[in-house]
Amino acid sequence: MFMAAEDGSTLSPNQIADPVVYKLVRVDGDGRFVPATDDEVMEVEDLLEDGKNEKVEDAEQIVGCIPTEGTLFGKPHVEISNDMPGLPQSETFEAAGEYNARLEYIEDVLQKVKQEERLRLTCGLPNYASAYVNRDRKSFDEDGRLPVIDEKLQSNLSLQEITHSISPSLNENHVSKHGSLGDCLKHPDKPVEFESSDALCTTSNPDFSLLKGDVCLDNLSIRELHECFKATFGRDTTVKDKSWLKRRIAMGLTHSCDIPASSFIIKEGKFVEESSQNVEGMSNFPTTDALKIECRGSPTTYSLEDKDHHHFEDMELDHGSEGQHDERAAVKRIRKPTRRYIEELSEVESREYVQKVISLNKNPISDGVSTNSIARPIKKVYSDGGRTVITRLDSLGGSGFQVPCVSRVRRSRPRKDVVALVFALPDKDQNPSVTVTDEAEKNLEQKQTVSGNASDDNTSVVPTSKGGVRRKHHRAWTLVEVIKLVEGVSKCGAGRWSEIKKLSFSSYSYRTSVDLKDKWRNLLKASFAQTPVDEGISSRKHASISIPAQILLRVRELAEMHAQIPPSNHGQGKLGGGGVNGSMHEMSSSAVCL
């Protein structure tokens, strides 16, 4: 399990969310700390990102905390056992004086850095930084404890406490869960860890060379900011956002959340605002008041003064109920997206893409054949919450037939031919325009042919166990086909299917004469099954096609004409020739000449 340790101070579940300030360590079986890998860090970050802090919080194994580099040199002050919640923290803080001490410490550090750098420049010392660290490591005794610490470092530690140990009564709740820092350092056999693991803060050779004296972060390049970041936090960052970096570094340097967004000049450990304007509406608050440490995130302002302790309590309550606020909220805005976010985003995008592809391939024709949807006026049906939606049948819908149950999903503009059809329609309520329909059909026909329907037989036919062949897929009848069929029947007469096929379905290789016959049968059934005029249509939406009422009417006319009454199928009209011609008067205005 992991835990995040913060600068020698308390850990609220919400505070540990910051991957920069807090270091992640894993508690090994024997109780010692092992640095978390980058992936582990990421993992925890993600957890925290999602507000799943409880996973960390509830971890039984969390027994210790590790100070980050800022306080590496400080002695641990948290001494609270695991199972004593509510135990008041033993150490208290001394507010004001210690802040100054910390500032001194920062200056001290910077001074030392300067010296180190000078030393390096003259002597070519390659690893001056670690030398610096090692210098301080000398204060470790052989047990790896930190019994001897110079005063400044000590005061620095106390300063760290200021920020977070505002109220002992608040700290106890968190600290008690994490055990003592002393425990972390208690393993005599592993003093090396402090040197070798950079999860234990600073041992990754921080480069303070950029922190000499007063720092003007504004003038630094990203690369320099990275160095600065590393120098400040002891770890690398890949964040490219300058302002983020500057804020972070500034926070790290000043241990303050009150970072002006406009300027990042740090002088003597404090911010010096270039312009008096403080962007995030904080301009009214002095930032250089050495006696105050303000942690001003949204939504509350906190200061160290006694009168403001309630604020901290409020803040803690907020943390408990609402999750991350305070400093993190302010930083959140400029935080780079988390890995999980990116993954989820790309997941969604790819899912959308797949859906699109699938919907294209759902085309009945598709089987390795071209899925050029434009070429096929095919009814596309998908289930939408149990409701069947017909998305594309509009190609011939242009013939002026009302097509119920059509819910267009098509978002791009309609095809040209459809537009032409729609606007060129005579709206004789009965008969489609001969010429337009004819044109449209030819157009569609052509497209269908082009799209590879001819070769379609190869792919959509599969041999059966009986030795015959069987179509792989049902091919829904399009409105075009239905109309062709009707017209063909009217021309040649019902029953002369092979002739109709030759005449009207020559380009539809997948429609056999049997298919035509079957379809006609269905049409007959349909036309007689429902009450006249566009009424039954909408009720039978389960049908493979919602056939326009006009067509069904026509079918019925033809059927009656030929005495093809479904219930008592006498089959007299079999010799259709004369019958068809004789019925011409009925359809004089219709598509006779197909």
Added chain:
DNA sequence: GTTAGGG
């Protein structure tokens, strides 16, 4: 090979 009709 077509057609009609049942499955």
Added chain:
DNA sequence: CCCTAAC
């Protein structure tokens, strides 16, 4: 759509 019997 498939299958099959009957043309």
